[in-house]
Amino acid sequence: MNLVNQIAKSLLQPLLAILVGLAAGAVAIMIVGGSVVDTYAEMWKGAFGSFYFFTNTLARATPIILIGLGVALAFRAGFFNLGAEGQLILGGLSAALTALHVPGPGWLKLTLAIIAGIIAAGIWSAFAGWLDTRFRMNLLITTLLLNYIAVYFASYMVSHPFMDRTGSAAMAQTPMVENAAWLPKLFQGMSVHAGFLFAMIGTILLFLYIRYTVSGYEVRMLGGNPLFASYGGVRRGRLMLISMFVSGGLAGLAGAAEVLGTQYRFIDGSLSAPGYAWSGIMATLLASSHPIGTALAALLLAALQTGGMGVERNTDVPLEISSLIQAVLILFVSARISYSFIKNRKKARAAADGSST
């Protein structure tokens, strides 16, 4: 009974946020002059209407889930890793370059490319953690700013030294990775690729890790009460580096899977334009950093996006309707966070007042 109650309570807020989001979307649809029922029906069809559209949604969800998991781990440990975008892009770039320039058979290239993506992004993320432990530079700021460095560095790499000069095209992109090193598609002619399996396995592993292992317990303790954790012998610096490395590594895996499973080359801007990183962070916030919840929230956000494409294709309501619903979701999630923050502060102040008098 207690468990059911607890689950219901934790689900209530995100569900409420989603409902309000959809209601706000409905108002916007009416303002534009579309039919609310038709639009939402098209949105549903675009996301889940047939097996084909469902796999589209899964493909869209893959990077969002992986990024969300990484961010969830960092959040659980109490670190606000906002660097998912840069980590994603470095992961994608490293994977593409490895697959292009390492000799050997296709499967070897593929494996090495994925590992390179994870390691490059992990190091980038751990670097921000190191700056925090070594120089006490605020992680929130460093991760956010390191994004710009990664984005522009990748942009330079593919518009100068590693640019594709074979075709007549003039795009900033690497050459195409050879066929043998592609991540296989799960179904013929569908966009979902093997990266989705990584996302599923990652979700389960992260859930088990946080729940049942000693170091998972340390992570939770550190996030819940850093003072108590250090009193209990948890070494904050070491744990921070490890959790930031894994957090970034997951984002890097997302980038590698996108490059090797969807575009087969690194195209400048193709990983940042869809806003995967920010959707991933949002999924984590919606699910309060619970791994399985994060995966579900990521699926929901992906469904909103692919559904929005369906709306764009089949009605006169523009694509932006799904961005609007997402924006309202963010607003409510952040309102919840700042509300609980204010409440906690007040409580702390009341406690301080109580003890001083």
Added chain:
Amino acid sequence: MKKQFLVIVSLLVVAAMLAACGGNSGGGNNTPNNTPNNSGAAEGNAGGDSNEETRRAVLVLPEEIGVNPFFQLMDEGFKRGGEEFGLEVRTIESSDPAAFEQNLRAAVAENYDLIVTATFQAEDALNKVAQENPDKTFAIIDTFVDLPNVRSVGFREYEAAYLMGAAAGLSTQTNTVGAIVAMDTPLLKKYTGGFEQGLQATNPEAKFLVNYVGGFNDPAQAKELALQQHSQGADFIAGMAAVGDNGVFEAASEEGFYTAGQDTDRTVLDPEHIVLSQLKGTDAVAYETVKSFAEDNFTFEAVEYGLEEGGVGITFVTHESESELSDFIGQETIDQLKEMAEQIKSGELVVANPLAQ
């Protein structure tokens, strides 16, 4: 009391946001709002299609149309073609490369009879999707894809560039002209190559300066290069740098030399310094593509539109302009150019394709 206040504030915020978004989507919705005609017609047809089934064509764009005249014109021409030839048409915009591929696949899944796309950004996805669906009909504008079920529609930009070069050769007083080009890629040789031939033909002594910006979106760099060419004595510097042209125009008005733009009639910006504009009729080719499909003479080959077909042109010579003709060019030169244009159209004067060399 305080809670109530919070609720009221958050409601107000939501209301304000909705109002803003509503206004925004109302304003930015021009393109979709243009469709009611078509979709109305389509519904009418769907209701009474007992006699003959309406064929459906879709234009899938790799980017959002936004303020890009290249796509705006294409969309207009496509819709005009649909209206005139009784095809049900729809335009789908994409936010990023992954979304573009999904939209393209969705267009296949939704069984459109003709699927049109455009630019080299679409090549990768079209190569994949068209190969997987050999029984579908595709067309791509402004680039070349060699597949048995794809019609490639290109432009002979070099014919218009020839006229531009001829104009420069006839008008220059310092015997030095320049061009600021986006990137050093084969595709853009269609511009510089044609220009050089025209210049050679009219003024063999003239010096031709070429500089490359290194990107399509860099007005600052383009401006610097234009100033440099002007200091080397160029009195006519053609902009061939997409968004970078704005930098060339700025330099021209500051330093008082003459320049020319691309794609649409740019002379209206500053008729005193922007004396010509090389036009690219993306509307005409989109229209022609729909037309040939509707009239059943659609073939899977590479077709090219030049001066003869109205695919490319130049202001004052092949197209009227709102602005006044600059004295730098002069009516006499225009008359000569008109003659040349006629010769090119009739095949008497052949401009060599710089890509074929």
